[in-house]
Structures are given as C-alpha cells and as structure tokens.
Amino acid sequence: MIEFKKVNKTYSDGTEAVKDFSLHIEEGEIVTLIGPSGCGKTTTMKMVNRLIEPTLGEIYINNKNIKKYNIHELRWNIGYVLQQIALFPHMTIGENISVVPEMKKWKRKDVDKRAEELLQMVGLDPSTFKKRMPQELSGGQQQRIGVIRALAADPDIILMDEPFSALDPISREQLQDDIRKLQKEIKKTILFVTHDIDEAMALGDKVCLMKGGEIVQIDTPQNLILHP
C-alpha cells in the first residue's frame, strides 16, 4: 500500500506544486492521477521513490515511513515506468528485463524464467524477442518491455507516469489491456499518472482528479462527477 499524509511540496523558487495531499492506495489497487499539465502529478509520483522530498507531510509504503527505508531497498521495491522509456540500447530485450533481478542477485535460472513469463504475459514470444535488440522492436513493443522490466523483480509498488502517451491509439489500448491482465494476475499497487480521462477511467479502481496541486475529487470511475 501507499499512503500520503498531508503532503506538501514547495519548490525552492516558491512554486507550490502539491498542497495538503492525502491519499490511501490499498494493496492491489490502481489509482489513476489525472489533471491538467502542471497540476502536480509528476511531483506527487516522484516523492514516492524519493526523487523529490516533500516539504511537509509523510509518505508510507506498506505501513512504513519511506524515510525509514534504505534508499536502495525502497527503490528496488518500486517499479517505475516513464513516458520516455529508455531501454538499454546495447543490451538484448532479455538482458534489459533482467537488469534489476540481477542486481538483486537472483539465480540465473530464476531470472531467465521470469523474463520468459513476462514476455508471454504481454504476448511477445520469448524465443523470438529475448535475443532481439531494442531498436528491432516497434515503439509499442518497446513500451511493453518498459512495463514488464519495471515488474521483473516483483516490486510491491508500480509508478507509471504517462507511460503510453507517445503511442498510437491501438498500441495504447493493447497496453491498457496488458495492464489490466497483469493486474489480475499479480495484484500490484499502482499509481498511474495520465492526462487522458478515458485512460484514467478505463484503468483506475479509483480516479484522483488534481488541480493546482490539490485533490479536487477522488472516486471510482462509476461515481466520478465530471465537469467538462
């Protein structure tokens, strides 16, 4: 689980990016964070893995204050998927997926097995794709690798910052399906940032609407009241 308790972030130039932000994301739940550009979504997300420190307030992961974790331990337990996925260009797809499990000193055969399982889960045949280089994949396929790479070492928490926004609508829908499928099988706690309301509604167990650094509404997609 992730819990934000009255979190504020004011940047050194005085910009109040996040104000009095409280949010509880249960284990296995997907919360989508939506709002206009500049409303504080990325700042909120980056505070979870301590790329940004809150000015005020506390954040808990699995009931433990994130400041109490060793930073590596914290980040290893968080998969992070960005819009600009950066696969390592000189490594095969199999090697790309295996980076974090290897850092965690998983056994070779467990690393290989995991890479194959994940490729299969997103519909990419391991015998074809493990050996390929990133540039031999389409944008959508690369993005899928970015997603499963974040899952490879079995983190409890996944942060996704507009992971599909650079993709065409079809790849995008495919990836949304992948996320739903993955979520059914492996039940991760996911914070998903998007500025696409359809995506937010399609993926979120709860949708959190932000404006000017504050939560203006949080509810299930069915109950959310939209003011166009």
Ligand code: ADP
């Ligand atoms: P109610 O609890 O009467 O159904 P609320 O507006 O309090 O209505 O909450 C609607 C849903 O959103 C509930 O599932 C609640 O747990 C959740 N919720 C409300 N506020 C927050 C928040 N700040 N962080 C996380 N979840 C919230």
Ligand code: ADP
């Ligand atoms: P979003 O992800 O919703 O687009 P951000 O979290 O990136 O929003 O930004 C929230 C606000 O904080 C914006 O006004 C942005 O200009 C500002 N901001 C972001 N990063 C910095 C920074 N390093 N220094 C000062 N202001 C920043």
